[in-house]
Amino acid sequence: MVHSADFIQESLPDGGNILRFSGNLAIATIGDLDSRLHALSDSVMQIDLGDVTHIDTVGAWLIYRTAKQSGAQIVNAHMDAARLIEAVSGVDQTESIAPVRRSTLAHFLGEIGEGVVVAFTTLLHFLGFVGQVVKASAILILHPGRFRWHSVVQHFDMVGVRALGIIGLMSFLIGIVIAQQGAVQLRQFGAEVFTINLVGRLTFRELGILMTAIMVAGRSGSAFAAQIGTMKITEEIDAMRTIGVVPAEALVVPRVIAAVIMMPLLGIYASLMAIIGGGLLCWIILEIPPATFVIRLREVTPMTDFWIGMIKAPVFGAIIAMAGCFQGMQVEGNSEQVGLKTTAAVVQAIFLVIVLDAFFAVFFSEIGWD
Known part of the structure; x- marks a missing residue:
């Protein structure tokens, strides 16, 4: 006792x-x-x-x-x-311990330094991941029997078909906004007719593809990260490696191919919906008939604007898919990491898309495609 x-x-x-x-x-x-x-x-x-x-x-x-x-x-x-x-x-709790004081400047510089280190480390890991995807793609080209066609078709549905509604509505409203703001500003100079130029060139050259890429990054890129991240936590990816299946070939390449193929199609669809929205507003506000709008649009919008959008679209699609898959592969530990990496995938994809869009803008301007 x-x-x-x-x-x-x-x-x-x-x-x-x-x-x-x-x-x-x-x-x-x-x-x-x-x-x-x-x-x-x-x-x-x-x-x-x-x-x-x-x-x-x-x-x-x-x-x-x-x-x-x-x-x-x-x-x-x-x-x-x-x-x-x-x-x-020896651990007398009655004795007060002076807290370690750190200057605000030192804390600020430390945060900046840590952020720079994390950014460069992530960039290096991402470039290594891109190399793995390229290697896996080359192997699949040499051994087409290992390619999973059904997986690509499934992601066609998720990336493209199921995104038509939200992308169409978004693009239609953006077309209305561009036309309305352009008409208000140009009306001061009696040049409302140039609203058609603004809608046509801005839609085909920039906003149609860019806004579609941002929407796909938020919708499909996050889904890729969450799916692969969940597979990492449940050790499905480790099981795939155990039975001899390369995760990059089975999970990443089909998603990248689906995004690369669907992005140009979604870009064309988004541009058309924006044109319809802009044309509708010009018809209602500026009293420009649809036939006149279409004729004027064909005159002022060069084909180079269309081809610029089509060149950027597959690059954006590949970046979005690889950013989502890369962040999904970085998930470790617990389910909280899935949410964090999904957010990181969206942020990283949108950031890279905007950076590449700026690069393309300068590049095409330098080669004379103004």
Whole structure:
């Protein structure tokens, strides 16, 4: 039977009191000992632990605190009790520890440095991942029997067909916004007819493909990251490696191919929907008939604008798919990582798409495709 901790108070011949503890000084058996010690008002000269059968860290801290507050001497402590009391005396919680102060500038520079290191590390890993995808694609070209056609068709449906509704609505509204804002500004100079130029060139050359890429990044890129990330957590990818299946060939290449093929088609569809939205507003607000709108559109929109969009679209599709798959492959540990990497996939894809769009704009301007 384990005896609860207790103490008795006795008077010393030369004055003062002695506390004689007994029983099991452990956290489970201390009970109201702490409150009783706090209630003591007489001075304590000694603390006798001769009758203590067992003591743990909590009990040692209780004895040490009482002895320190009253200035008492601890006597008759057995070896384990003396060792624990000495240990807890080295971590006196009553002593304040000055926090380490760091200047705001040092903290700011540290955050910038850490961000730069993370960005360059991620870029290097992403380039390595792109190399793995290129290698897997070359192997599939040499061994077409290993290619998973049904997976590509399935992702055609997810990337393209199921995105038609949201991309069509978004592009239609963007076309209306471009036409409305252009008409308001050009009306000041009596040049409302040039709204057609604005709608046609801006839609085919830039916004049709760019907004489609952003929508696909948020919709399909995030889905790729979440799917592959979940497979990493459930160890399905490790199981694929165990049976001799290369994850890049089975999971990444079909998604990349589906995105590369569907992006130009979605870009054309988005551009047409934006043209319809812009033409509808020109018909209602500027009273430009649809036939006149189409004729004027063909006159002022060069084919180079269309081809620029078609060149950018597959590149954007490949970047979006690889960013999503790359972040999915980075998932490790727990399900929280899936959400974090899915967010990172969307941010990374959109950032790379915008950077590449700026590069293409400068490049095509330099070669004379203005």
